[in-house]
Structure formats: structure tokens, C-alpha cells
Amino acid sequence: MSALPSPDEGLTAAQLAAKYGLAVSGARPPVREYVRQLWGRRHFILAFSRAKLTAQYSQAKLGQLWQVATPLLNAFVYFMIFGVLLNASRGMPKDVYIPFLVTGVFVFTFTQSSVMSGVRAISGNLGLVRALHFPRASLPISFALQQLQQLLYSMLVMFVVVIGFGSYPDASWALIVPVLILQFAFNTGLALVFARAGAKTPDLAQLMPFVMRTWMYASGVMFSIPVFLADKPQWVANVLQWNPAAIYMDLMRFALIEEYGAENLPDHVWAVAGGWALLLAVGGFLYFWKAEERYGRG
Amino acid sequence: MADQVPGQHIPTVIADDVHIVYRVNGAKTGKGSATAALSRMIRRGSDDEARGVRKVHAVRGVSFVAHRGEAIGLIGSNGSGKSTLLRAIAGLLPPESGKVYTDGQPSLLGVNAALMNDLTGERNVILGGLAMGMSREQIKERFQEIVDFSGINEKGDFITLPMRTYSSGMQARLRFSIAAAKDHDVLMIDEALATGDRKFQKRSEERIRELRKHAGTVFLVSHSNKSIRDTCDRVLWLERGELRLDGPTDEVLKEYEKFTGK
Numbered sequence: 001m002s003a004l005p006s007p008d009e010g011l012t013a014a015q016l017a018a019k020y021g022l023a024v025s026g027a028r029p030p031v032r033e034y035v036r037q038l039w040g041r042r043h044f045i046l047a048f049s050r051a052k053l054t055a056q057y058s059q060a061k062l063g064q065l066w067q068v069a070t071p072l073l074n075a076f077v078y079f080m081i082f083g084v085l086l087n088a089s090r091g092m093p094k095d096v097y098i099p100f101l102v103t104g105v106f107v108f109t110f111t112q113s114s115v116m117s118g119v120r121a122i123s124g125n126l127g128l129v130r131a132l133h134f135p136r137a138s139l140p141i142s143f144a145l146q147q148l149q150q151l152l153y154s155m156l157v158m159f160v161v162v163i164g165f166g167s168y169p170d171a172s173w174a175l176i177v178p179v180l181i182l183q184f185a186f187n188t189g190l191a192l193v194f195a196r197a198g199a200k201t202p203d204l205a206q207l208m209p210f211v212m213r214t215w216m217y218a219s220g221v222m223f224s225i226p227v228f229l230a231d232k233p234q235w236v237a238n239v240l241q242w243n244p245a246a247i248y249m250d251l252m253r254f255a256l257i258e259e260y261g262a263e264n265l266p267d268h269v270w271a272v273a274g275g276w277a278l279l280l281a282v283g284g285f286l287y288f289w290k291a292e293e294r295y296g297r298g
Numbered sequence: 299m300a301d302q303v304p305g306q307h308i309p310t311v312i313a314d315d316v317h318i319v320y321r322v323n324g325a326k327t328g329k330g331s332a333t334a335a336l337s338r339m340i341r342r343g344s345d346d347e348a349r350g351v352r353k354v355h356a357v358r359g360v361s362f363v364a365h366r367g368e369a370i371g372l373i374g375s376n377g378s379g380k381s382t383l384l385r386a387i388a389g390l391l392p393p394e395s396g397k398v399y400t401d402g403q404p405s406l407l408g409v410n411a412a413l414m415n416d417l418t419g420e421r422n423v424i425l426g427g428l429a430m431g432m433s434r435e436q437i438k439e440r441f442q443e444i445v446d447f448s449g450i451n452e453k454g455d456f457i458t459l460p461m462r463t464y465s466s467g468m469q470a471r472l473r474f475s476i477a478a479a480k481d482h483d484v485l486m487i488d489e490a491l492a493t494g495d496r497k498f499q500k501r502s503e504e505r506i507r508e509l510r511k512h513a514g515t516v517f518l519v520s521h522s523n524k525s526i527r528d529t530c531d532r533v534l535w536l537e538r539g540e541l542r543l544d545g546p547t548d549e550v551l552k553e554y555e556k557f558t559g560k
């Protein structure tokens with residue numbers, strides 16, 4: 001190129017890079033910088049989650065009405081099967097059991113779908129990961145956010161069901177907000193963990209539905225753990241109820257359903273709910289960040 | 299970033315012995331894939347070859363230094379590793395060994411993967427812009443420009459319709475318009491020039507020249523020797539993942555044309 005010998009002659013690639021302040025492409029930023037980048041992408045995260053949510057029903061004639069109609073039909077099926085056909089109440093009055101069941105199903109679905117979309121967050125979006133630059137954590141967070149918005153639609157139905165069975169809005173309904181925040185933090189952390197695992201082992205997408213279903217049955221979605229274990233020592237029920245899925249369900253029921261009182265909650269319920277949220281949100285985030293530079297490798 | 303001294307070459311991209319390997323799960327044998335998968339799981343821990351993971355060595359030991367103000371063409375037959383190398387420079391595909399150093403954030407011209415066919419063109423412009431890292435204000439500022447450039451609204455109010463209702467040409471035009479809306483330090487273009495009708499092609503070539511002015515360094519992958527000759531002053535010729543020739547456009551293209559028998 002130039003006739004004169006370059007002053008850079010004889011430098012190794014690394015020395016040359018250092019001399020001109022070049023950085024390694026695709027290197028993992030330190031965690032502080034990573035958080036800053038992620039914050040810079042907050043509009044993308046929100047827009048992406050909303051776009052995914054809208055795209056779901058865009059081909060349907062009723063369009064976005066399905067956001068509410070789907071959970072409504074879901075609740076109706078549960079009401080028909082458990083309320084009318086089986087007439088099951090598992091030791092609870094029926095006007096408590098139906099809202100109990102519907103609340104449980106919706107709240108658990110929030111965690112379940114966050115995990116499932118987390119598994120596919122990276123492995124299902126390799127095209128995006130290989131085409132554009134952004135902190136990869138944007139994807140699982142965005143998917144968890146999409147599920148949160150989905151839950152907010154379901155909540156409308158939940159309110160109808162709960163009010164329909166005689167629990168009217170009162171001061172305890174304000175607890176919905178902290179419960180949702182804690183569960184969202186927990187779910188996001190879980191989605192981050194599974195996003196990394198699913199990026200390495202996409203087979204998890206096949207396995208997880210079974211794991212999640214087992215978790216659902218063990219968490220007391222369809223029955224009340226304390227009623228079920230009434231003759232066992234308190235600590236057994238405590239341990240089962242400290243399961244994060246159970247705890248967010250129970251707190252939501254406690255907030256919404258008038259006759260579902262504090263006696264149904266395990267000891268230290270708020271501390272445990274907060275602990276799970278903090279543990280997963282921070283731990284999941286760090287775990288995901290550790291592999292940042294490896295996502296998208298063929 | 300070093301200050302620019304006139305007459306001196308400031309490196310913007312340094313590739314140092316870059317190797318890229320793709321791993322494909324379970325592609326070793328066509329038959330008995332279930333049993334093969336099982337034996338793969340059992341033999342976990344032993345080396346990749348034994349587990350039936352096939353390795354594709356796409357880029358083998360490529361080194362070069364690109365400087366500010368250069369427009370570099372990448373040529374080579376299909377599957378020679380051009381696009382893969384671009385992704386590695388952009389830091390999107392981590393190299394197996396070797397390193398890529400860059401000044402600023404190199405970006406690939408392309409937002410296809412971020413767009414959703416079920417959304418309106420309007421929302422896709424916003425989503426694509428955000429995905430490329432533009433701020434909301436920047437997008438708002440450029441929105442009309444993007445829509446006008448794509449020419450989507452020339453035949454009616456199409457921008458408010460879902461993208462799946464567009465013809466493939468219209469989709470390609472909108473994608474290019476969104477992608478080209480941002481200025482980049484190091485810009486990489488992967489055969490983006492071939493989209494749209496003749497009129498749009500001319501417009502996009504102009505836009506690429508404009509982007510070149512703002513960008514420090516431009517990489518262009520193309521199979522069209524003409525567009526390489528028009529835009530690039532240096533060419534890297536890749537063949538089977540190896541850098542076969544690196545030099546001024548005319549010299550390399552002459553050799554390449556001899557090689558391809560044109």
C-alpha cells in the first residue's frame with residue numbers, strides 16, 4: 001500500500017490492537033457495563049415483548065380479543081370440570097375453590113410459560129443473535145415480560161371469576177402488586193437460567209413440559225396443601241408451601257379471595273417469596289451473563 | 299481511539315489467525331438416528347467425533363488488517379466462508395481460536411431476523427430500529443425518511459398493513475431501508491445490493507456510498523464482480539475457508555476471474 005515502511009511494522013496483532021485502542025470483538029463486558037447496556041436496550045426489550053404478544057393473534061379474526069378470550073375459556077373449562085362435573089372442592093367451600101383453582105392455574109401458567117419461552121429464547125432466535133448486537137439477556141427478559149403482559153390480561157378474567165364468587169375488591173387487593181413484582185423477578189431469573197441451558201442443550205424444550213407438569217401437580221394448583229396435610233406436622237406443609245410456585249400462588253389467592261385467610265399461608269411467607277425472587281433474579285442473571293460471548297456459536 | 303494522522307494507516311479491524319468451527323448435532327449418520335442420539339448421550343464426555351457431532355471448519359486461519367477509509371470486498375465461491383467471516387468480525391459468531399480486534403462496534407447490515415411478518419410495516423420500522431440500537435428519538439426522526447426511501451407507500455398506504463401482505467420485493471426493500479437507516483463505524487454488507495427493482499437498486503447503491511462516507515471501514519460480500527469493482531479498493535479472496543489472496547481490487551479480481559474460468 002504505502003511506499004514508506006509503516007511504523008507499525010513488526011508489531012504482533014495484539015500489540016497493534018493495543019496501540020490503536022482496538023478491543024476484542026464479541027468479548028463479554030464486565031457485569032456493571034453489561035447492566036448498563038441492558039438498560040440502554042430497555043425500549044427494545046419492551047417493544048420486542050409487545051410485538052411478540054401482538055403477533056400471536058394477528059391472523060385471527062377476533063384479533064387481540066383472544067388475549068382475554070383464551071384465559072376466559074380456560075377458566076370456563078376448569079369451572080365445568082371441577083365445579084360442575086366433578087363437583088370437587090377438596091375440603092373447601094365451593095365458592096372458595098373455583099377462584100382458588102383459577103387463580104392457581106393462571107399464576108402457575110405465568111411461571112410455566114416463562115420457563116418454556118426461556119428455554120427457546122436463545123436457541124429459537126439464533127437468526128437474531130447471529131445478525132445483531134445487543135446484550136443477549138434482552139431476549140429471555142423480553143420473553144418473561146411478554147408472559148407478564150399475558151398474565152395481566154388473564155387477571156381481568158381472574159377478577160371476574162373472583163368477584164363472581166363473592167370476593168369483592170378490598171384493601172388486600174393492593175398486595176397483587178408486590179406479589180406480581182416478586183413473581184416476575186423470580187420468573188425472569190428462571191427464564192435466564194433456562195435460556196443458557198437451552199442454548200447449550202436445545203433438547204430441554206422437549207423435556208421441560210413434563211418437568212413443569214410435575215411441578216404443577218406438586219405445588220397445589222388443584223388442591224390446598226395445608227388442607228391436604230392437615231394431620232401432618234406443620235413443618236411438612238411449610239416445606240411444601242415454601243416451593244416458589246406454591247408461594248406466589250398462595251399469596252395471590254390470599255390477596256384476592258376474601259375467605260382464603262392467612263391460616264393458609266406458610267410461616268415467613270413474605271421473606272421466602274422475596275428470597276426466591278432475589279436469589280433467582282441475581283443468580284440467574286449472573287449465570288446467564290457468564291456465557292454471554294458463547295451464545296450463537298454454531 | 300487514536301487521533302487520525304493524515305497519510306497514516308489507522309487499523310480498524312485486525313483479524314489474527316481466526317478459525318471458526320460449526321458443530322452440527324447428529325449429522326454423522328443418516329440412518330438409525332435415535333440410537334445414534336442415545337449412544338451420543340452415553341458417550342458424553344468423550345470427544346466430539348465419537349459422539350457423532352460433526353464439525354464444519356468454515357474459516358481456517360484468516361489474518362488481515364483493515365484500515366480506516368478502506369472499502370474491502372470479500373469474494374469466493376459459495377460456502378467459502380465469506381458470511382461466516384463477516385459474522386466473526388462483527389463479534390456475532392465467536393471464533394474457535396484466534397482473535398478479532400475492532401475499533402468501535404462493527405455492524406452487519408441486516409435486521410431481517412428482528413422483524414415480524416405479522417406486524418405492520420410501521421411497527422417493524424420501530425422494532426428494527428430499536429433492535430439495531432437506535433434510540434426512540436432517532437427512529438422518530440428518521441421514520442419518514444425510512445418509509446419514503448423504501449417506497450412502500452408509493453402504491454398506497456401499505457406501511458400500516460402487516461408485512462406478510464407485502465410482495466417479496468416490497469419486504470426486501472423495507473428491510474434494506476430499515477437496515478440502512480443507521481450510521482455505522484465499521485459496516486458490513488452481505489449481498490444486500492441485489493434486492494428490489496432496478497430503480498430501488500440504484501437508490502440503494504447510492505445509499506451505500508453515503509454510508510461509506512460516514513463509516514470508517516466497509517466490508518462488502520458479493521458475487522457480482524462489477525459491484526465489487528465499483529465500490530471496493532481492496533479485495534480478500536476466500537476459498538475453502540482460507541485466505542487465498544489479499545490485495546488491490548484489480549489484481550485480485552484478475553486472478554479470481556482466471557480461477558473461475560471467466
